Structures are given as C-alpha cells and as structure tokens.
Amino acid sequence: MTRRRAALLGLCLLLGAAAVGPARAEQLIVSISNSRITVTPNYSGGELVLFGSIEKDVDTPADRAVYDLVVTVRGPPADMVTRRKERKLGIWVNADSRQFLMVPSYLAVFANRPLEAIAAPEVLRRQQLGLTNILLTQRVGTDFADVVPNDAFRSAFVRLRTEHGLYREENAAVMFLTPTLFRTGIPLPAEVPIGSYDVDIKVFADGALVTKTETSFEIVKVGFEQFVASTARQNGLAYGLVTALMALMTGWMASVVFRRD
Structure with a gap:
C-alpha cells in the first residue's frame, strides 16, 4: 500500500468515527409550554413550564436508576455597567465602575437538589453551572476577563439582577414525577428583556454528565x-x-x- 493510499484510508476512518460520534446510553427529550411569549403594555410577568423525559437504551447501565438535572436559561446578551458609590461631603457620588460585556440579561439556574450535591466543584466550573460558575466577562482596565466569584463588582452585579428577579438560582425547582419524567417552571418577571432565550438541560448520574440537550423560546413586544x-x-x-x-x-x-x- 502506498503512503498516499494509507493516508487516504486513515482519513476515511477518522471521518467515519467522527460521523458516528460517541455512543450515549440516554436520550433527553424536552418540550416547553410556549415557544413565543408576547409582552403587552400591561404585562405583569408569567411562567413557562419545561417538561421532558430521560429515555434509556440498551447501553444504559442496569444499576443506573437515579438522575440529577440542571436547567440553565440565558436571556439575550447585553453590555451592562455596575457602579460603586461613595459618600463625599454628604453627597453620594459614583466612585468607580465596572463594565460587563455581553452577559445574559436574564439568567436562571434550576436543579432538583443543591448543585454541590450533584457534581464536584471542578465539574460545575467546567460546565458553568450555577451563578458563581457562569462566565461573566468584564472590562478590567485594558483587559477582558472573568474574575473570582467573590469579586465586589461581580457580587454586586449578581445581587442587583437577583433583586429584580432577572438572575436566580433554585436548587429544588426541578421535580421528578417519575425516575425519568421531570418538569420545572421558568418564572418571567415583568421586567423580562425582549429577545431570544436559550435553555440548556443537562442530566447527571453519579456526579458525571451523561446527556444534554437544548431548546429555546422567544419574548416579543406587541x-x-x-x-x-x-x-x-x-x-x-x-x-x-x-x-x-x-x-x-x-x-x-x-x-x-x-x-x-
């Protein structure tokens, strides 16, 4: 076999393996109650319902019976600024500020139990699960980076968005109706931003990610x-x-x- 033919054969085998992809023992099927929400001048908030099931196949381990599920909802990205005020001569003035670049305008994380009980900290960081692990890029001087979760500006930004109902993390929001059938609600406050929302659903078993899927919905103003x-x-x-x-x-x-x- 010539060197060229051997290289072509190796490339074909590589492409074939990539097309097949890794085998998965579970399949995640989800649906959302409404894929298009219309916001009118008197809109006061609402809630969507996400429901689905975990479908097993012949490759699923026989002893796998308990699952954990984490749902992350991200609203349209936007640039935002957090300011720190100081009292000078009896007047509160802006002393410093930090710009957050293309961060989710709405961010919600729902799980069936506390995240630290679902997976190890390094897994949560790698999968960006939870408000402390979500990437929130900031402009720090001439640099662009995410900082430690307890950074004063980052903490203040998350706190302010949480107070308006636009950021939230709930560790008992996903309900398993059966060992494989689940549902959760997605609250939408009156100040909900207009745009497209991405919903990321991940299933864990014994601390490891076993399958995931995505869906979306849209909020429009009329x-x-x-x-x-x-x-x-x-x-x-x-x-x-x-x-x-x-x-x-x-x-x-x-x-x-x-x-x-």
Missing part, C-alpha cells in the same frame, strides 16, 4: 411600543423627525395653555 421600537430601528431618520416634531408641538401647546394675558 402593541404601540413595538411599533415605535421597530420604526426606530428600521427608519431612524423618520423616527428622529417625528420625535422632534412632537417635542415642538408639546412645547407650543404648553406655551398656549400657560400663557398669561
């Missing part, structure tokens, strides 16, 4: 607000002219109403 937002994006010049005209008309009407004789 009504007059959506019309204004779409016009601003698609025809900025017309939007600017109409806004300026409305401001002039408002000022003129105010001068007429409050004009003194």
Whole structure:
C-alpha cells in the first residue's frame, strides 16, 4: 500500500468515527409550554413550564436508576455597567465602575437538589453551572476577563439582577414525577428583556454528565411600543423627525395653555 493510499484510508476512518460520534446510553427529550411569549403594555410577568423525559437504551447501565438535572436559561446578551458609590461631603457620588460585556440579561439556574450535591466543584466550573460558575466577562482596565466569584463588582452585579428577579438560582425547582419524567417552571418577571432565550438541560448520574440537550423560546413586544421600537430601528431618520416634531408641538401647546394675558 502506498503512503498516499494509507493516508487516504486513515482519513476515511477518522471521518467515519467522527460521523458516528460517541455512543450515549440516554436520550433527553424536552418540550416547553410556549415557544413565543408576547409582552403587552400591561404585562405583569408569567411562567413557562419545561417538561421532558430521560429515555434509556440498551447501553444504559442496569444499576443506573437515579438522575440529577440542571436547567440553565440565558436571556439575550447585553453590555451592562455596575457602579460603586461613595459618600463625599454628604453627597453620594459614583466612585468607580465596572463594565460587563455581553452577559445574559436574564439568567436562571434550576436543579432538583443543591448543585454541590450533584457534581464536584471542578465539574460545575467546567460546565458553568450555577451563578458563581457562569462566565461573566468584564472590562478590567485594558483587559477582558472573568474574575473570582467573590469579586465586589461581580457580587454586586449578581445581587442587583437577583433583586429584580432577572438572575436566580433554585436548587429544588426541578421535580421528578417519575425516575425519568421531570418538569420545572421558568418564572418571567415583568421586567423580562425582549429577545431570544436559550435553555440548556443537562442530566447527571453519579456526579458525571451523561446527556444534554437544548431548546429555546422567544419574548416579543406587541402593541404601540413595538411599533415605535421597530420604526426606530428600521427608519431612524423618520423616527428622529417625528420625535422632534412632537417635542415642538408639546412645547407650543404648553406655551398656549400657560400663557398669561
């Protein structure tokens, strides 16, 4: 066999192995109650339901009967700033700030039990499971990096998002209805950002990741607000002219109403 033919045979075997991929003993099937949420001016929040099942096959170990499940929901990414205030001469002023780059505007982690009981710390960090392990890139001077979980700015950022219901971690939110059938709710607060949401579902057994899958849903705004937002994006010049005209008309009407004789 020539060297060229041997190389071609090796490449074919490699491509064949890549096409087959690693065998998995479980398959994860999930569905979401609504893939498109419409937000109106009087929207006050809601909840989606994620449900699914873990399907075993002939390769599943016979003694595997208990599973753990972690669901991570990420909203549309955005740049945000966290500021630190100091009191100077009796006045609170901005003393320092930190910019977070393309971080999830909504972030939720749901599990059937505490994460530290599901997998080892290094596994949780590698899989980015939990608010302390999610990558939140910051601009630190001229560098871009994620810092330690107890960094003051990172902690303040997560705390503020949590207070608004936009970041959350719940360790008893996933309910197993049977050993393989599960469900969990995804709360959506009134301030929920508009855009596409990614849902990552991972199944663990004996501390190891055994299978995973993804799904998604979308939150859209309807009504007059959506019309204004779409016009601003698609025809900025017309939007600017109409806004300026409305401001002039408002000022003129105010001068007429409050004009003194």
